[in-house]
Amino acid sequence: MAALLTTNPILSSTDVVSPLRSPLKPFRPAPDSCLRTTRWRSPKAAVIPNFHLPMRSLEVKNRTSVDDIKGLRLITAIKTPYLPDGRFDLEAYDSLMHMQIVNGAEGVIVGGTTGEGQLMSWDEHIMLIGHTVNCFGASVKVIGNTGSNSTREAIHATEQGFAVGMHAALHINPYYGKTSMQGMVSHFETILSMGPTIIYNVPSRTGQDIPPPVIHTVSANPNMAGVKECMGNDRIKDYVNKGVAIWSGNDDECHDARWASGATGVISVASNLVPGLMHEIMFQGKNPLLNSKLMPLIKWLFQEPNPIGLNTALAQLGVIRPVFRLPYVPLPLARRLEFVGIVEALGRENFVGEKDVEVLDDDDFVLVGRY
Secondary structure (H helix, E strand, O other): OOHHHHHHHOOOOOOOOOOOOOOOOOOOOHHHHHHOOOOOOOOOOOOOOOOOHHHHHHHHHOOHHHHHHHHOOOEEEOOOOOOOOOOOOOOHHHHHHHHHOOOOOOEEEEEEOOOOOOOOOOHHHHHHHHHHHHHHOOOEEEEEOOOOOHHHHHHHHHHHHHOOOEEEEEOOOOOOOOOOOOHHHHHHHHHHHHOOEEEEEHHHHHHOOOOOOHHHHHHHOOEEEEEEEOOHHHHHHHHHHOOOOEEEEEEHHHHHHHHHOOOOOOOOOHHHHHHHHHHHHHHOOOHHHHHHHHHHHHHHOOOOOOOHHHHHHHHHHHOOOOEEEEEOOOOOHHHHHHHHHHHHOOHHHHHOOOOOOOOOHHHHHHHEEEO
């Protein structure tokens, strides 16, 4: 640069040489005729249609049809196990998934209430969906819980879930903040545009029922696979009579829902523990005797909010580590003792895992607040 400055009389020592223009042509400002002479105005807002790039059919991994989802009879709301530091225990998760598949589960809900999706970051959520697809997607339908009370978040999570290969999405109605019936319709229609979807109605969790007029409105959407319904078998029967595919969301009602009310099947918590028996309930016809034998286990599971009972049970069976992400804590000792008796009555061979059931002490459990 010093040599250039001494040999080029056009440049002075204070000139800056731009690599984008020749140093032999000094900068000239634009003439006045080129300057803006009108006042700047903000552009008008545009209405953007529902347009989801990740959902182009040729780009989506493991794309499945809505009819493939509608035919599933036993879907397990799979548990998410943890390491002592609160991270996912993928080895235990894979083992639990394998037990579900070999015992006849046709689908799994990943990151649902049972899987504690409410305690996951979205990164964890999508990672676990992708992991499940990559490891087990050829053997079982992977349904990702990508619902949210924010439509924006639900859209983003569902795009990512389908992009990593999930076969269908599970969506709840907006909770806490709630919305109007028309707001529910708009929320679901926006999400249904992305792929096969099961709508989940559980007012005990959301504080708001999804009334039948909303379901009947959105059921016309070709991506509507059906409803996980927790409002009883009368509601289920009414939907079935109108051609809507339904899964019972209540283990204690699923036998009658399937064989008396026409439900397609069940999305089950208990099948984490006894997948073979739940498969028999869903596939082998009416069996009130087996159903009654399962009632003590099912009632025990839900004496505290799910998944507290399930987490405690799987830990005592040695299938997962006794690690809880707060705010969940294990059932008290008296309830843990009850579970041992339930296992003995049903037969240890009907439960997942190979270790003997044991009663864990309070000190055996790890409660994790930061993870």
